[in-house]
Amino acid sequence: MNLNCFVPQQREDETVEEIEVTLEEIKAINFVDVEGLKYKKCAKKMKLSVNELQYIIINARKKIGRALTEGRVIRIIEEQPIKTLCKFRCAVCGEIYNIDYTKNEIICPLCFSKEIMTNKEAGFCNM
Ligand SMILES: [Zn+2]
The missing domain is CATH 1.10.10 (Arc Repressor Mutant, subunit A)
Incomplete structure (x- = not known):
């Protein structure tokens, strides 16, 4: 191709x-x-x-x-493969959301907080 x-x-x-x-x-x-x-x-x-x-x-x-x-x-x-999608949990409202961390600013779509927990901190991991 x-x-x-x-x-x-x-x-x-x-x-x-x-x-x-x-x-x-x-x-x-x-x-x-x-x-x-x-x-x-x-x-x-x-x-x-x-x-x-x-x-x-x-x-x-x-x-x-x-x-x-x-x-x-x-x-x-050419774009980064979908693997760059990462799960975050908002430390303020608890919303879990996916973000392409190579492109997007890490910010909660619900409350716009920038305080986040990563998979490990929040105790979930399914990626
Ligand atoms: Zn939030």
């Missing part, structure tokens, strides 16, 4: 937003939908859990479907 974007031949409106699909999503679609790999095998190959793979595939199909039906450019971007 050597691509960085997919452009529809006729673009009705050049200002229509591009749809960003990650390299990981493209790989997953390639393995599962093009090569016909089973989820389990593909997940192993991509070092993901089956759940994570399912999530990626659903997202990718939705985005690609939208690009096709809305005539949008698909921009293929």
Whole structure:
């Protein structure tokens, strides 16, 4: 695979937003939908859990479907894999939330507190 974007031949409106699909999503679609790999095998190959793979595939199909039906450019971007999602518990209100710590500021979505507990401190761990 050597691509960085997919452009529809006729673009009705050049200002229509591009749809960003990650390299990981493209790989997953390639393995599962093009090569016909089973989820389990593909997940192993991509070092993901089956759940994570399912999530990626659903997202990718939705985005690609939208690009096709809305005539949008698909921009293929490299993004940190979903593994960078991390669970935090708010030290103030107790809300548990996922944050991509490579991108987002760690802040509680409920009470906007920046005081957090990590998995270990809060005594839960399922990542
Ligand atoms: Zn909170």
